[in-house]
Amino acid sequence: MKGPKRSLDVPKIVNAVLELLAEDPAAVPTLRGVAAHLGVRPNTLYTYVPDRAALEGAVVEHLLDLAGPGVLTGGAPWRERITGYALRLRAELLARPGAVPFFLSGPMTGPSAALVGEGLLAAFTEAGLPAADGARAAYAVMVHVLGSAAMAAADLPGPEVSPAEAVRTRRAALAAGPPRIAAVADVAAAWNSVEQFEWGINRLIDGCVPSLR
């Protein structure tokens, strides 16, 4: 190796993104912001990453991994493994709404994504699903987790509005709507709660595994 020493590497950059997200979880990190946080000029990042999309992909990989895909192949019953990972991934995303767009702005290739897919597939296989249906079920679970997180992030209230206040506002809006929805405003206004998320994936799993039907 010739040339000057590299001052950074991809993990350090990903880490900077996470630090930005820790400071302001709702703000979508920007290339220039990351560079500034690292005390470096924006174009320096292009030494380590071909473009913004690649950086986003690296962050996605990190977060998929942070949620601990290991639990998917652990010793717990298959259902708890699936819901466990889903809940953890959801939690990581809701803790960083600003990172959610990264998951939906490019394909999820990469080893961690493959690992998650493999783990979900293993769990569904253990549940008795044929391989093809297992693949479909695994994909459906990811759709549900990412979809929920994206919709929750989309409904985030502005700066400094308490969650409780947000629910109250939402409930009022729903109560003023069509009759059937108005009648369940209490439930519908809290759709981004953990309980309702658990209800959702569990129903999805119920439907995917025929031995439960």
Next chain:
Amino acid sequence: MKGPKRSLDVPKIVNAVLELLAEDPAAVPTLRGVAAHLGVRPNTLYTYVPDRAALEGAVVEHLLDLAGPGVLTGGAPWRERITGYALRLRAELLARPGAVPFFLSGPMTGPSAALVGEGLLAAFTEAGLPAADGARAAYAVMVHVLGSAAMAAADLPGPEVSPAEAVRTRRAALAAGPPRIAAVADVAAAWNSVEQFEWGINRLIDGCVPSLR
């Protein structure tokens, strides 16, 4: 009313957005692009719409409506009503990937969204679900539709790569991955097909409606 006549209105602007999406379905329309398409300076739009988010909301409303929420309360069996609307909405979104971000960048308030929620709730109620579970199920269905569309849009190949080619590339990538996924590469590579989408919502519905279990 004094002042000069208005040259536009919100429907005309929404229509311009749809025309831009028709020209290039994958491109996310921009305020300036819409203004140019209407032969008007960018800031003119601010007479009709407070900000970009509001315009996006109007487009979302239009597309939710375009998918025909009327079918949700029609005479067909409840299951066909749900899958019917889900399939149509999905189709409208996949035909305009550039509009998908609009659905996930702000809350879905508005009459059409309420109508869709009401229709889904009615269908699930007819299926025998208690109201609270119906609300949860309705939300889960929207999560699935929007989640699928978003993930499909995220995986869109660049300009001028045939879908068949894309599937082939994806299959090759999957086949090189972990064993279980590699074994079902054929199925997994086509996850954004209509069949697999139908499989997904149908499994979700199965899980949501206890009389089917």
Next chain:
DNA sequence: TATAAATTTTGTACAGTGTACATTGTGCAG
């Protein structure tokens, strides 16, 4: 009918964004 008031549209501008290109500087191989 002339004037004033209201309101749409525009001109101009600013603070951002990602990224391309040429330049400068650093550090190891010869």
Next chain:
DNA sequence: CTGCACAATGTACACTGTACAAAATTTATA
């Protein structure tokens, strides 16, 4: 010690959404 390969920078460009003041236009009133 020299030269080369590469990292980091300076500068720049085409974009984005949006704010503000000026201009243009229409209608209601004097």
